[in-house]
Amino acid sequence: MSAERVDLSAFIKAYDVRGVVPDELDAHVTRAIGAAFADVVVIPETPAGSRPTVVIGNDMRPSGPELVAGFADGLTARGVDVVTIGLASTDGLYFASGRLDVPGAMFTASHNPAQYNGIKLCRAGARPVGQDSGLAAVRDLAGDYLGGEVPQVADDERGSVTSRDMLTEYAQFLRSLVDLSGIRPLKVVVDAGNGMGGFTAPAVLGTAAGLPELPLEVVPLYFELDGTFPNHEANPLEPANLVDLQHAVVEHGADIGLAFDGDADRCFVVDEKGDPVSPSAITALVGLREVAREQAAGRTPTVIHNLISSRVVPDLLQAAGATTVRTRVGHSFIKAQMAEHEAVFGGEHSAHYYFRDFFFADTGMLAALHVLAALGSQPHPLSALSDAYQPYVASGEINSRVTSVPEARGRVVEAYVTQQGAGPVEVDELDGLTVSHWDGHPQWWFNLRASNTEPLLRLNVEAADEDIMIKVRDDVLSLVRQGEPAYAQEPDQGSDETSDETGATA
Structure with a gap:
């Protein structure tokens, strides 16, 4: 083992691996990551008497097969068997991990541009592997292996590679x-x-x-x-x-x-x-279907939502008899809460939807089936059906690049919390700063979160009507962007883009 570790933190982040091919990711690197995954997660968690096994899938990126081969070689070098399922969606890989009850690795960079690829790792049963649940240790050990070499088991203990088609x-x-x-x-x-x-x-x-x-x-x-x-x-x-x-x-x-x-x-x-139907509306629609199914089975339903989902989600689900749990943004938090509360369903503003019956993992296709079932079981068009789930007006996520995140945030705290210039508000810091005037009139709330990786503040605003949403949005943006040279002109409202917190899991 070399004393000099190769630093992989540039592309092994909080939730997954995501890097440029071949500058950051190539078969040599994925071989080290595979071996480290074997030693940190797979082998220690393999039940006694069982053969350590990992299932691997990849998306359509041209670099996928080569990176998978390197990763598989790292696993087999450590005595781990590999089952490759070939082309797969990420939820297809989660299904394979759940069905086979073995750890998994999905090679994908999701929506990132063509030059990227990456790896999403999970434990047996599609349980997530994130920074605080093994990924940091995998990163560090892979860096050690790249600085030296991957240790090899004896030839007769080396893992095997087999293929299995699991699409059907x-x-x-x-x-x-x-x-x-x-x-x-x-x-x-x-x-x-x-x-x-x-x-x-x-x-x-x-x-x-x-x-x-x-x-x-x-x-x-x-x-x-x-x-x-x-x-x-x-x-x-x-x-x-x-x-x-x-x-x-x-x-x-x-x-x-x-x-x-x-x-x-x-x-x-x-x-x-x-017209787009908001992910919060889909969370409410699907959540109500799952709540009704739980109640019909005699169970008390729990649904998870992140803190920048629309207020319509807890409003409707609680009215239907469900317990709702509000969590931070990011799939690792949602999945942890899903498992802790045995929640039947969970939803995020970024259109990730989680199901207890799908190994507590996220699957867009299962959410789509629910929406099709809801639409097709009644005579009205989707626009009429979804109106009931979109009563409020949201800004979408607006990003502001600032010189100093603490100073920009401080101006907002001073105006809305310290001076309470907007009147009595509720404040919490579960994830960033959330200020709510929802129990008063007019109804509004906003959340201001700092990026984990850039000098950005992310603003989400919701209100009972558009005029109030625009006023709160513009007031907070003016405080955030005060004195920033990039916003000397009319401020750009940004785009409803995937944040680094969710983009890493998209």
């Missing part, structure tokens, strides 16, 4: 959780963005996996797997990447549009008019 099992499992056979016929436009949705949608929504035909007419958009993303980025959280789907829904007279990100673990929805 994945599709069957999802269909077993939501029955679409009795819904009215629906025309559905699906924008896969040249990502893995083009692989999973035909299997789950169609007959490509040999399953019975559903009452769905699927209009495919960019189903060709292409990790260079020739049509648009596979990040539907950016409004520009929804434009093609919106046009296609209207052009084809479709009932609904679905957009998946690159690794197809997130799903975004547009209605028959081409």
Whole structure:
């Protein structure tokens, strides 16, 4: 072992591995990460008498097979067997980890540009591996191995590599959780963005996996797997990447549009008019379905939501008899709370949806099935159905680059908390600063969070009407951006982009 560790912190972050190929990630690096994953997570957690095993999947990026081969070589060098499932969505890999009850590794960079790739690691049963639950130790040990060499087991103890196709099992499992056979016929436009949705949608929504035909007419958009993303980025959280789907829904007279990100673990929805349905509205809609199912089984339901989800989520779910738990932004927090509370469902503003019956993991496709079932089981268009779940007005996430995060935040605290210039408010610091006037009139709240990696402050505002939302938004932005040279002109409102906290898990 070399005394000099290679520093991998530039691309092994809080939740996953995400780096440029080949400058940061190549087969040599993934071999070291695979060996470290074996030593830190896989071997110590393998039950006595069982053979340590890891299941591996990859998305459509051209660098995937080479990086997988390096990772598998690192695992087998440490005596771990490998099951490769080939092309898969991230939730397809979570399914494989859950079904086989072994740790997993998904090679994907989600919505990141073509030059990136990465790895999402999980324990057996799709349990997450994050910075505080093993990833930091994997990073450091991989750095040691790169500084020296990967230790080898004896030849007769070396792991084996086998392949298994699990797409049909994945599709069957999802269909077993939501029955679409009795819904009215629906025309559905699906924008896969040249990502893995083009692989999973035909299997789950169609007959490509040999399953019975559903009452769905699927209009495919960019189903060709292409990790260079020739049509648009596979990040539907950016409004520009929804434009093609919106046009296609209207052009084809479709009932609904679905957009998946690159690794197809997130799903975004547009209605028959081409208007986006907010992820918070989807959280409320799906959450109510899962709550009703729990109650019908005689169980008391719990639903998790992050703190920048719309207030409509706890309002409706609590009124339906559910317990709601508010958590920080980021999948590791959601998944931890899901498991701790045995929650039936969880949702995030970034369109990650988590299900107890899917190993407490996130799956955009299962959320899509719920939305299709809700839409197809009643006669009204999606715009009318979703109105009930979107009563408030939200700003979306607005990013401000500042010289000093503490000083910018301090100006907001002084104005809204110390002086209480807006009147009595509730304040908490679960994740950043949340100031709420929801119990007063007019109703509004905002959350101001600092980026983990950049001098950015992220603002989310919600109010009972648009005028109040705009006023609060602009007031807080003026305080945040006060004296900042980049905002000397009319301030740019930013974009509803995936934050580093959620972008690392997208």
